[in-house]
Amino acid sequence: MERWPWPSGGAWLLVAARALLQLLRADLRLGSPLLAALGLLAALDWLCQRLLPPPAALAVLAATGWITLSRLARPPRLPVATRAVLITGCDTGFGKETAKKLDAMGFMVLATVLDLNSLGALELRASCSPRLKLLQMDLTKPEDISHVLEFTKAHTTSTGLWGLVNNAGFNDIVADVELSPMAKFRNCMEVNFFGVLALTKGLLPLLRRSRGRIVTLGSPAGDMPYPCLAAYGTSKAAIVLLMDLFGSELLPWGIKVSVIQPACFKTESVINVNLWEQRKELLLANLPQELLQAYGEDYIEYSHKQFLNSLSKALPDLSPVTDAITDALLAARPRRRYYPGRGMGLMYFIHYYLPESLRRRFLQTFFIGPRVPRALQPGQPGLTLAQDATQNPNLNPGPSPVVAR
Structure with missing residues (x-):
């Protein structure tokens, strides 16, 4: 030719x-x-x-x-006009930055904080317009949620409530499932699931009236079996499934529901190394002796060090997340899922399309690598070297090189 x-x-x-x-x-x-x-x-x-x-x-x-x-092309955006948005967890991180951004855009922002005198609350008072209202709320306390619901209803009579941003979240343990006390699972579920459920259900009459938006911060740990994030990850998996249900059930009402699945960013909770050290010491102090003997203190120390190493590689610029939240609130056709942060596309491609063994190896390589518990190490009573080699062919008792995500 x-x-x-x-x-x-x-x-x-x-x-x-x-x-x-x-x-x-x-x-x-x-x-x-x-x-x-x-x-x-x-x-x-x-x-x-x-x-x-x-x-x-x-x-x-x-x-x-x-x-x-x-x-x-960027999807067409709706005008801000006099839209009101409620954002939870604005003391720090994504919530605080989103509140500042939406206030600057002209939104009426209702920002909830755990402490009205926290540094984040004081920063919002100093840097934002009088339109922004600060509300104290602990998602584990029904009376706090009721107060926020009543305040929101009373202060959005003229504008209506356009959006709810479920940003507040909680995690205070990094450990295997067996090492994580049941109370830690309950604490995560109370904040990350039941509190979000109660607040969202309470605001649905306002959101149905405005045909508005629900935006919720999830986590890749709710989609993938991240090592040592069992309590946090299972609570995030539960809330994401709930939001998928809301997305289907509220479609006839015109409400659009989006979930943000961000990479690891340098929020205040992420970079607070002293806090994570205190939580590790608390775990060691309260671990039953039988479990401490079986796993060993060095196993917990190793996981903790690799966790901190991964946090040190967190992304410093929070704008991809605040941009995703803004798009979910204002895009004429918002996405059901947003994945802000470098490497998220590759991570989810591996999760959805590669074999399970490679998916597990990927998470171990870029987050917390494998280490043999003390009771399974060669030479321990009750386990011969032959049994160890047969039962644990892929495990190495020494630390493996890890690159944090």
């Missing part, structure tokens, strides 16, 4: 014109996704020249370029 001149001028002119128009309208960002798309279009052009006659190649390239730019 005779080759024809590169590039396909008409198709590329159409693609360039649309890309320029979208950039001028701020519907498109000049970044790696756009550059990657243009590179793939160039490869497609090269392939079409060799396989298709000119008219067909021109049509394929033009259609592909148009569809690609449509997919890359």
Whole structure:
């Protein structure tokens, strides 16, 4: 087949014109996704020249370029106007930064904090407009939730409640399931599931009236078996399933439900090494002697050190998460799931498409690697070397190199 001149001028002119128009309208960002798309279009052009006659190649390239730019375009946004949003957990981290951003955009923000005199609460008072209202709420206390519900109903009569951002979360243990006390599982469920459920159900009449939005912070630990995050991960798995149920059941009411599954970011709780040290010491002090003998103190110390190592690699810029929350509140067609943070696409690809053994190895490599409990190490009473090799072929008693995510 005779080759024809590169590039396909008409198709590329159409693609360039649309890309320029979208950039001028701020519907498109000049970044790696756009550059990657243009590179793939160039490869497609090269392939079409060799396989298709000119008219067909021109049509394929033009259609592909148009569809690609449509997919890359930012979804249309709703106006902020006088929309009111309730955000939980605004003392620190994602909640505090989201409250500041939405206030600057013109939202009426109702921000809940554990302590009205905390540093985060004081920062919000100093940096935000008088529209922002601070409310004290502990999600484990029904009276606090009732107070917030009544306040919200009374202060949104003119504007309505457009959105609820379930950001508040809790975790205070890093340990295997067997080493985690039942009380820790209950504490995580009380905050991350039952508290969120009670608040969301209480606000549904307002959200149904406004045909508004529910945005909830989940965690990849609720989708994947992260080592030593059992209590936290199971509570996040429960709340994400609940939000999927809400997303289906509230669709006829016009309410859109989104879940944010962020990577590890440097929030205040993540970088507070002293707090994690105290929690580890508390775990060791209260662990039943039988379990301490079976696993060994060095096993817990090793897991703790690798956990801290992974936290040291946390992402410093919180804006991908606040941007995702904003999009979920204002996009005309918000996504059901958002995955802000570097590496999340690869992580979920591995989780959904690779064999279970590779998925487990990936989490161990990038989070907390395997270590043999004391009772299973060679030479311990009741276990011969042959039994150890047979029962634990993939385990190594020494530490393995770990790269934190």
